[in-house]
Amino acid sequence: MRIDTSRPHPARMYDWFLGGKDNYPVDEELGRQLVAFAPAIPVMARMNRAFMHRATRWVAGQGVRQFLDIGTGIPTEPNLHQVAQDVAPDARVVYCDNDPIVLAHAEALLHGTAEGAVDYVQADARDTAAILERARKVLDFDRPVALSLIALLHFLGDDDGAYELVERLKEALAPGSWLIMSHLTPDFHPEEAAQKVRDMYKAGGLTLDLRGRDRFARFFEGFEPAAPGIVAAEEWHPELGEPVAGQGDVHSGAYVAVARKP
Numbered sequence: 001m002r003i004d005t006s007r008p009h010p011a012r013m014y015d016w017f018l019g020g021k022d023n024y025p026v027d028e029e030l031g032r033q034l035v036a037f038a039p040a041i042p043v044m045a046r047m048n049r050a051f052m053h054r055a056t057r058w059v060a061g062q063g064v065r066q067f068l069d070i071g072t073g074i075p076t077e078p079n080l081h082q083v084a085q086d087v088a089p090d091a092r093v094v095y096c097d098n099d100p101i102v103l104a105h106a107e108a109l110l111h112g113t114a115e116g117a118v119d120y121v122q123a124d125a126r127d128t129a130a131i132l133e134r135a136r137k138v139l140d141f142d143r144p145v146a147l148s149l150i151a152l153l154h155f156l157g158d159d160d161g162a163y164e165l166v167e168r169l170k171e172a173l174a175p176g177s178w179l180i181m182s183h184l185t186p187d188f189h190p191e192e193a194a195q196k197v198r199d200m201y202k203a204g205g206l207t208l209d210l211r212g213r214d215r216f217a218r219f220f221e222g223f224e225p226a227a228p229g230i231v232a233a234e235e236w237h238p239e240l241g242e243p244v245a246g247q248g249d250v251h252s253g254a255y256v257a258v259a260r261k262p
Contacts, residue, residue, distance in 0.1 A: 003100045007205040010155050011099040015074040017045035022074045030204045040250045047244050047252040048182050051233040052150045053083050054240040055180045055258050059146045060087035066145040068135055070125050071152030072097040075109050081118045089113040094135040096121040128168040144176035154184040157209045166219050173261050182256040186210040216255045223259035230257045
């Protein structure tokens with residue numbers, strides 16, 4: 001699949017925000033525009049990733065040994081499988097992303113423990129049938145799986161089937177599985193600022209749906225959120241990780257939650 005460098009891609013922009021090198025001028029251009037408007041964005045990106053580390057560590061500590069991470073992004077160490085396998089060396093992880101540049105770096109994602117397993121699926125998040133078919137080669141869906149959707153669904157509007165794809169994935173999970181999610185929201189910033197960011201993404205050809213708390217909560221219907229429930233990324237069990245450099249008084253601008261399928 002050809003890498004489209006004519007317009008920005010969320011995975012490559014996230015890489016740029018995190019200080020990575022696997023992005024293109026079109027990604028950097030929009031990234032610089034956003035940072036010029038909101039200088040805290042790179043710190044917010046690191047806060048989001050730090051939540052993923054803490055949530056993965058916590059869920060692995062609950063005994064989960066299988067992880068499905070959709071919207072993986074370009075490898076940035078430690079990756080999810082490294083966090084999970086540090087807790088449980090026999091953890092099995094399947095990554096999924098639709099950007100060919102992530103596939104080009106997938107080898108870096110696949111170095112796991114001898115006891116565990118790591119695989120990568122190239123697919124659009126909306127193609128849940130293909131994702132699940134491939135994931136079943138590595139994961140046993142009759143046993144609990146942690147489904148990780150980190151900073152993904154705000155790039156899919158309601159018309160793109162965001163809620164439907166999550167429901168299809170939830171239905172495939174066994175009781176005792178977990179849903180780990182982070183999502184940008186306008187709730188902690190002035191509406192005019194949120195609209196400005198939406199407009200900048202739209203000008204770059206990207207959807208950005210900043211859902212409020214109620215719309216975010218809809219993704220977890222039928223699941224039981226673990227304490228402390230739906231909170232800002234930095235408020236979810238900060239004791240499980242290290243403070244993010246430069247965090248200070250910066251707000252992540254993201255809701256997060258970890259919820260169990262009964």
